[in-house]
Amino acid sequence: MCGIVGLYLKDDALQPELGRRLAPMLIEMTDRGPDSAGFAVYRNGAPQGWSKLTLYHPEPAYDWDVLEQGLAQALDTQCDGFRRASHFVLMTPAADEAARRWIGEHDGDVRIMSVGEAIEIYKEKGLPKDVAARFGLETMSGTHAIGHTRMATESAVTTEHSHPFSTGRDLCLVHNGSLSNHNRLRAWLRRRGIEFQTDNDSEVAAGYLTHRLGEGASLKEALEAAIKDLDGFFTFAVGTRDGFAVVRDPIACKHAVLAETDQWVAMATEYRAIAKLPGAEEARIWEPVPGEIYSWERTPESPGINAGERH
Numbered sequence: 001m002c003g004i005v006g007l008y009l010k011d012d013a014l015q016p017e018l019g020r021r022l023a024p025m026l027i028e029m030t031d032r033g034p035d036s037a038g039f040a041v042y043r044n045g046a047p048q049g050w051s052k053l054t055l056y057h058p059e060p061a062y063d064w065d066v067l068e069q070g071l072a073q074a075l076d077t078q079c080d081g082f083r084r085a086s087h088f089v090l091m092t093p094a095a096d097e098a099a100r101r102w103i104g105e106h107d108g109d110v111r112i113m114s115v116g117e118a119i120e121i122y123k124e125k126g127l128p129k130d131v132a133a134r135f136g137l138e139t140m141s142g143t144h145a146i147g148h149t150r151m152a153t154e155s156a157v158t159t160e161h162s163h164p165f166s167t168g169r170d171l172c173l174v175h176n177g178s179l180s181n182h183n184r185l186r187a188w189l190r191r192r193g194i195e196f197q198t199d200n201d202s203e204v205a206a207g208y209l210t211h212r213l214g215e216g217a218s219l220k221e222a223l224e225a226a227i228k229d230l231d232g233f234f235t236f237a238v239g240t241r242d243g244f245a246v247v248r249d250p251i252a253c254k255h256a257v258l259a260e261t262d263q264w265v266a267m268a269t270e271y272r273a274i275a276k277l278p279g280a281e282e283a284r285i286w287e288p289v290p291g292e293i294y295s296w297e298r299t300p301e302s303p304g305i306n307a308g309e310r311h
Contacts, residue, residue, distance in 0.1 A: 007266050025266070052118070055089075146174055235248045257269075
């Protein structure tokens with residue numbers, strides 16, 4: 001039993017309010033997931049040709065300046081970064097693979113939480129209110145975000161096992177439910193080059209989407225394949241650079257609610273999280289149909305409105 005929340009802003013003027021609106025939603029799901037919490041925020045895209053990496057180290061006093069300077073010197077490149085509690089957001093024009101390889105060789109305890117142009121992932125053990133406060137969620141701006149509160153049933157309670165999981169550029173996934181064939185799929189995906197940092201079943205779902213997208217599938221096509229290939233019960237919220245998607249398995253024993261206004265789209269495991277949003281009383285509210293994919297995305301032509309489809 002976990003809690004999922006998501007918020008996609010159709011109105012650009014609301015971007016400074018993203019974190020302030022998501023935080024109460026996340027905290028409302030505390031009784032569904034008191035073990036750990038996390039969130040992915042899409043904001044402040046990296047400069048053209050640069051990548052943004054979210055890094056984590058279990059040592060609170062870890063010297064991120066040494067890592068940043070070492071990477072810049074080793075790869076003869078530029079780096080810029082900032083720290084948020086136990087996490088560090090590093091921006092660099094270096095190739096993703098070269099940066100990942102050097103970081104792994106420099107310190108094997110550093111975990112790469114996400115890579116992309118816009119995504120930042122923050123997650124830790126503890127109550128959602130404490131995790132939100134630790135990272136300053138309420139101060140964050142952005143276009144959209146998804147969050148998760150975890151009650152562990154399948155794997156260890158650690159920061160690494162917390163959600164969201166990211167296995168591809170600007171892609172992340174949060175999951176309420178459990179998968180029964182994740183061990184077989186993990187081995188199958190590893191043979192195809194997908195890397196995993198934990199034994200969590202939800203990370204396998206993220207890796208599966210990364211693999212399908214790498215084959216050229218659209219997000220809708222990747223999720224349609226996931227419905228067929230992932231055994232178990234699930235509600236997924238998937239974040240991408242341009243928007244987010246929601247899908248429940250065909251049996252749909254893991255509930256979810258969607259709500260939409262002219263200014264925003266929200267999803268949550270329970271409506272009480274959405275009820276915290278300004279304007280919720282006027283929203284169109286519905287339960288996602290089992291096995292159907294709902295997605296919203298921003299386009300260059302229509303950056304501030306719902307330019308997506310509900311499939």
